[in-house]
Amino acid sequence: xxxxxxxxxxxxxxxxxxxxxxxxxxxxxxxxxxxxxxxxxxxxxxxxxxxxxxxxxxxxxxxxxxxxxxxxxxxxxxxxxxxxxxxxxxxxxxxxxxxxxxxxxxxxxxxxxxxxxxxxxxxxxxxxxxxxxxxxxxxxxxxxxxxxxxxxxxxxxxxxxxxxxxxxxxxxxxxxxxxxxxxxxxxxxxxxxxxxxxxxxxxxxxxxxxxxxxxxxxxxxxxxxxxxxxxxxxxxxxxxxxxxxxxxxxxxxxxxxxxxxxxxxxxxxxxxxxxxxxxxxxxxxxxxxxxxxxxxxxxxxxxxxxxxxxxxxxxxxxxxxxxxxxxxxxxxxxxxxxxxxxxxxxxxxxxxxxxxxxxxxxxxxxxxxxxxxxxxxxxxxxxxxx
Ligand SMILES: NC(=O)c1ccc[n+]([C@@H]2O[C@H](COP(=O)([O-])OP(=O)(O)OC[C@H]3O[C@@H](n4cnc5c(N)ncnc54)[C@H](O)[C@@H]3O)[C@@H](O)[C@H]2O)c1
Numbered sequence: 001x002x003x004x005x006x007x008x009x010x011x012x013x014x015x016x017x018x019x020x021x022x023x024x025x026x027x028x029x030x031x032x033x034x035x036x037x038x039x040x041x042x043x044x045x046x047x048x049x050x051x052x053x054x055x056x057x058x059x060x061x062x063x064x065x066x067x068x069x070x071x072x073x074x075x076x077x078x079x080x081x082x083x084x085x086x087x088x089x090x091x092x093x094x095x096x097x098x099x100x101x102x103x104x105x106x107x108x109x110x111x112x113x114x115x116x117x118x119x120x121x122x123x124x125x126x127x128x129x130x131x132x133x134x135x136x137x138x139x140x141x142x143x144x145x146x147x148x149x150x151x152x153x154x155x156x157x158x159x160x161x162x163x164x165x166x167x168x169x170x171x172x173x174x175x176x177x178x179x180x181x182x183x184x185x186x187x188x189x190x191x192x193x194x195x196x197x198x199x200x201x202x203x204x205x206x207x208x209x210x211x212x213x214x215x216x217x218x219x220x221x222x223x224x225x226x227x228x229x230x231x232x233x234x235x236x237x238x239x240x241x242x243x244x245x246x247x248x249x250x251x252x253x254x255x256x257x258x259x260x261x262x263x264x265x266x267x268x269x270x271x272x273x274x275x276x277x278x279x280x281x282x283x284x285x286x287x288x289x290x291x292x293x294x295x296x297x298x299x300x301x302x303x304x305x306x307x308x309x310x311x312x313x314x315x316x317x318x319x320x321x322x323x324x325x326x327x328x329x330x331x332x333x334x335x336x337x338x339x340x341x342x343x344x345x346x347x348x349x350x351x352x353x354x355x356x357x358x359x360x361x362x363x364x365x366x367x368x369x370x371x372x373x374x375x376x377x378x379x380x381x382x383x384x385x386x
Contacts, residue, residue, distance in 0.1 A: 024343060027052035027088045027112075029079040029103050030095035031064035033184070034117055037335045038092055039068045044336070048343060054082040079103035083110050089346060092339075093117060096185040098193045101126035104141065108133040113140040115342045119202040120359045122193030124367035124383070131356050131386045142342045142352040143359045145206050147303040149337035151327035156286075156295065156309070157211040159324075164311065165288025168266055173208045173284040175297055176200065176255075176273030181229050183238045187250045195252030197224060197366055201272035203301040205362045208268070208284060214358040215262040221378040222369030224253035228275035258369040270365075303334045360386075 026042065028035060028050055042050050054076040055061040065073045076082035079099075083091065083106055091107035092115045093100060101121045107114050108130070120143050121127045134141040147153050160168065176196060185191040186199060209215070228234040229250035235243040257271040271281040280297035283306075291313035298306035309324040332340070341353035364381050372379045 024089040031055040035094040096191040105133040108137040117144040119198040127363040146334035146338040150303040166290030170287040174271040189251040196274040197256040220368035222372035224256040229254040
């Protein structure tokens with residue numbers, strides 16, 4: 001066959017590749033509770049197919065896909081076997097916290113894009129290793145902070161970026177529950193690694209740090225405790241354990257606080273709780289030289305503010321307060337946006353919607369609170385080169 005004829009074939013093939021609607025192939029790691037919200041989104045999407053799934057518990061991935069009516073999936077006993085055997089465009093990691101770093105690094109090192117559930121990792125060292133794997137892979141790594149897609153959360157960032165607050169110098173944030181200790185894999189050190197601090201604390205931190213442009217954390221004084229989780233009086237029985245057993249299993253924090261100095265001369269005062277004798281540890285407030293913003297105490301892990309926000313400022317010498325109406329999210333749900341934006345970044349060669357370079361600082365604060373609490377003093381946060 002002559003060269004001209006061959007090149008016609010090649011051109012035709014390349015054209016077809018460009019125009020064909022090849023579906024992105026995704027592998028799911030961890031088929032537990034949060035994977036349910038992920039699979040519901042994948043089922044809606046026409047340009048993606050979940051072709052593989054892994055879970056450490058025998059039969060769990062199979063039962064999961066059967067429950068959601070997803071067919072043609074190949075099953076594996078852990079992330080390693082799945083990644084070794086499959087050619088995937090993306091790996092979606094829905095494992096408990098202690099199994100975030102390992103699978104993420106393995107997938108990135110095998111040239112696969114990664115969507116990783118929050119919190120990023122358990123320790124700062126792990127987060128650094130994941131960032132390094134991302135760098136050497138050149139692939140996309142996005143961290144699963146779905147509140148980023150909420151219109152009210154976006155409004156907080158827009159207000160700060162508009163300059164209306166002037167120079168931001170103090171932030172108080174956090175939140176939590178009077179009673180709301182989860183069970184399952186969330187309460188044991190071997191699986192969760194960290195408690196309320198990582199589970200819901202990472203969201204409160206992301207809400208304000210994202211708004212002010214993710215300044216680098218410099219020092220932290222941290223505190224954590226576990227008075228409720230370890231007490232059978234405040235524990236409860238679930239399908240598998242009595243209240244007493246859950247109190248014995250409890251080996252993470254149920255309350256944490258931190259006082260953090262951020263680059264740019266900003267103070268961050270933070271507290272988070274799964275259980276306490278209080279309805280809320282306070283609203284989120286952002287104080288600036290021109291105005292202050294109050295965000296009513298929020299379950300921000302559910303992706304929205306706890307009520308109308310208020311902007312406090314002076315006008316012609318008069319102290320004003322303006323309410324900011326709650327915005328409705330018009331389009332698809334937050335999990336849809338989190339997964340869609342990650343897939344679009346792969347398809348369009350874009351950037352990670354929630355980049356690890358930001359969440360590294362979030363993790364550094366969580367890690368710093370743990371280390372400072374253990375040492376009983378303020379510590380410097382040192383983030384190694386990636
Ligand atoms: N974004 C959110 O709103 C949200 C909500 C809940 C939980 N989460 C996060 O999602 C993660 C998972 O939470 P969950 O409630 O689904 O936990 P889960 O315990 O219900 O499920 C985790 C599953 O991962 C499996 N697993 C662990 N390591 C594995 C490995 N290496 N390979 C294959 N399977 C593995 C476990 O066997 C388990 O079935 C946690 O990190 C949590 O913080 C996020």
